[in-house]
Amino acid sequence: MSLIETEITSRALPIDPEIEADAAKFQQMLDAFQAGDLEEEVFKTFRLSNGIYGQRQGGTNQMLRVKFPYGSATPEQLEMIAHLCETYSRGWAHITTRQNFQMHYVQLNEVPSIMRQLGSVGLTTREACSDTVRNVMGCHLAGACPYEVLDISAWADAAFHYFLRNPISQRLPRKFKINFSGCSTDCGQAMFNDIGVVAASRTREDGSIEPGFRVYVAGGLGANPHEARALEDFTPRESLMATLEAVVRTFEQTGNRDNKLRARMKWVVDTLGWEETQRRILRSRRFLPASVTWPDGIPDVVRERGDAPAGAAVGVEPTPVGQGTLVFIGRKGGFEQWCNANVVRGVGNGTVSATASAELGDVTAVQLRSLAAIQRDLGLQVRTTPRQNLVFRGLTEDQLPVLYTRLNEIGMATPGAELARDVVSCPGADTCNLAVTQSRGLAKAIGDRLEEEGLAEISGVRINISGCTNSCGQHHISDIGFYGAERRAHGQSAPGYQMLIGGYVGEEQAHFGEKVLRLPAKAAPEAAAYVVERFATERNVGEQFRGWLERVGGPKAIADELRHLDNFPTPAERPDFYVDYGETGPYIAEVGPGECAS
Numbered sequence: 001m002s003l004i005e006t007e008i009t010s011r012a013l014p015i016d017p018e019i020e021a022d023a024a025k026f027q028q029m030l031d032a033f034q035a036g037d038l039e040e041e042v043f044k045t046f047r048l049s050n051g052i053y054g055q056r057q058g059g060t061n062q063m064l065r066v067k068f069p070y071g072s073a074t075p076e077q078l079e080m081i082a083h084l085c086e087t088y089s090r091g092w093a094h095i096t097t098r099q100n101f102q103m104h105y106v107q108l109n110e111v112p113s114i115m116r117q118l119g120s121v122g123l124t125t126r127e128a129c130s131d132t133v134r135n136v137m138g139c140h141l142a143g144a145c146p147y148e149v150l151d152i153s154a155w156a157d158a159a160f161h162y163f164l165r166n167p168i169s170q171r172l173p174r175k176f177k178i179n180f181s182g183c184s185t186d187c188g189q190a191m192f193n194d195i196g197v198v199a200a201s202r203t204r205e206d207g208s209i210e211p212g213f214r215v216y217v218a219g220g221l222g223a224n225p226h227e228a229r230a231l232e233d234f235t236p237r238e239s240l241m242a243t244l245e246a247v248v249r250t251f252e253q254t255g256n257r258d259n260k261l262r263a264r265m266k267w268v269v270d271t272l273g274w275e276e277t278q279r280r281i282l283r284s285r286r287f288l289p290a291s292v293t294w295p296d297g298i299p300d301v302v303r304e305r306g307d308a309p310a311g312a313a314v315g316v317e318p319t320p321v322g323q324g325t326l327v328f329i330g331r332k333g334g335f336e337q338w339c340n341a342n343v344v345r346g347v348g349n350g351t352v353s354a355t356a357s358a359e360l361g362d363v364t365a366v367q368l369r370s371l372a373a374i375q376r377d378l379g380l381q382v383r384t385t386p387r388q389n390l391v392f393r394g395l396t397e398d399q400l401p402v403l404y405t406r407l408n409e410i411g412m413a414t415p416g417a418e419l420a421r422d423v424v425s426c427p428g429a430d431t432c433n434l435a436v437t438q439s440r441g442l443a444k445a446i447g448d449r450l451e452e453e454g455l456a457e458i459s460g461v462r463i464n465i466s467g468c469t470n471s472c473g474q475h476h477i478s479d480i481g482f483y484g485a486e487r488r489a490h491g492q493s494a495p496g497y498q499m500l501i502g503g504y505v506g507e508e509q510a511h512f513g514e515k516v517l518r519l520p521a522k523a524a525p526e527a528a529a530y531v532v533e534r535f536a537t538e539r540n541v542g543e544q545f546r547g548w549l550e551r552v553g554g555p556k557a558i559a560d561e562l563r564h565l566d567n568f569p570t571p572a573e574r575p576d577f578y579v580d581y582g583e584t585g586p587y588i589a590e591v592g593p594g595e596c597a598s
Contacts, residue, residue: 052065096388132172185321192505450529502549
């Protein structure tokens with residue numbers, strides 16, 4: 001055992017018996033598959049339900065996804081991810097838009113050992129993929145946000161544990177996603193998920209204020225995005241868990257099991273109609289007390305940890321949060337710019353929060369160990385964010401310079417939160433079977449172009465990229481979005497993108513970006529820079545992206561200005577237009593079996 005493994009083991013918790021059982025069963029099923037005693041399709045379904053996803057490289061190369069409920073991470077967990085990605089992967093891990101960590105090029109035979117090591121720090125891969133209730137997301141500022149109605153942390157934790165290994169959620173018609181937000185700003189992105197829970201309040205008859213929730217149902221992205229709908233005006237705290245189970249049960253009973261392309265909760269509404277879907281959910285909840293699984297009242301973890309909001313400090317102007325946040329970062333550089341862009345103030349308990357920037361969501365083993373040391377030394381909380389960064393919470397003002405210095409030493413102190421340079425991307429054709437383009441390569445190219453043109457620090461504009469239409473990079477809900485598409489020009493295949501603009505999620509609503517035009521991949525950075533520059537120079541004081549877009553004529557007007565970029569030179573003139581980012585040979589759109597639909 002190495003010194004690193006010895007140190008991790010000395011800090012580890014006893015392995016959860018259920019995680020040990022998961023690892024033992026994985027070994028048993030793997031042995032049967034490799035011996036030819038288990039059908040490949042059956043084994044694929046099994047490994048996916050345990051968070052192990054095939055890569056486009058084939059063979060025994062696997063992507064391993066680790067669930068981090070509502071993004072919460074301990075120092076020991078970060079150190080474990082560092083050890084695993086260094087020992088079994090490429091030396092770095094990837095933060096997903098659903099607050100998980102992923103590692104690639106993991107070998108099948110190593111999976112049971114990795115599952116046990118993760119279990120020693122309270123982590124699991126169980127139900128991170130496949131037709132199950134996936135990782136339960138939550139606002140990364142929950143419990144540290146000056147705007148929240150309730151701290152949803154314990155509620156998200158309760159939902160995670162309730163559905164993990166729950167028989168009703170093991171073989172759903174399709175994957176099922178639950179998100180929590182503590183206020184209508186919706187940093188947890190509740191509005192485009194199968195269930196989106198937003199903390200809300202209502203006035204009782206005696207005039208007092210009752211905190212609770214508004215539950216949204218049947219949202220989704222993918223090739224056909226749908227905005228979630230409010231199930232009812234207000235859901236009391238005592239009824240939330242039963243409401244969640246009722247929605248999952250309704251999906252299990254009515255989801256399309258014959259066509260996975262139309263099997264999500266949003267298609268249930270399209271098939272049954274909203275009123276009938278709503279009626280079935282509420283009826284299911286009404287009769288849940290007759291079930292042995294009835295999640296009665298407020299969960300124990302909520303009673304123990306509480307859910308009172310953080311509140312706002314007296315005399316302190318709370319930092320704006322959410323999509324469209326306009327930031328003035330100043331010109332002094334260094335610590336001051338980082339504070340202006342990456343720090344959230346105004347919490348009633350006297351603390352502040354600060355973002356550590358992870359370019360493209362990637363964090364090396366060295367960085368992970370440093371982040372763990374910072375968290376431990378300063379006594380902080382850490383959460384991953386939907387924009388693939390990490391947030392340190394519970395800071396004092398005196399600790400900010402210390403945090404900045406230590407993040408700067410590991411290259412994670414870039415002023416990035418809510419600035420144009422913070423580009424989000426899915427893994428794309430680097431590892432995914434369904435992707436047709438190298439979305440990560442485009443993300444870096446756009447970031448580099450913005451830096452070159454002095455546009456990287458423009459605030460109030462988000463850029464998201466997916467390698468295909470499935471929107472793992474969430475291109476639909478960003479101000480500027482791209483998804484990969486094969487193009488043909490001069491008799492050859494070439495990498496291309498569909499550009500969208502005007503996406504938004506917040507204030508309990510979602511607007512999906514409208515298509516502008518298709519572009520060669522190599523022209524996309526210029527298009528993105530053009531839109532960012534126009535927004536920066538033309539917006540009025542305090543004007544957000546969607547307001548500016550409507551004022552200048554909408555997506556069609558922008559498309560007219562960019563149409564000249566949808567032009568492929570001949571292969572002889574520009575051979576690079578026929579080679580994708582990060583590749584050396586001619587572009588080929590290779591699409592394999594999509595295991596996320598398995």
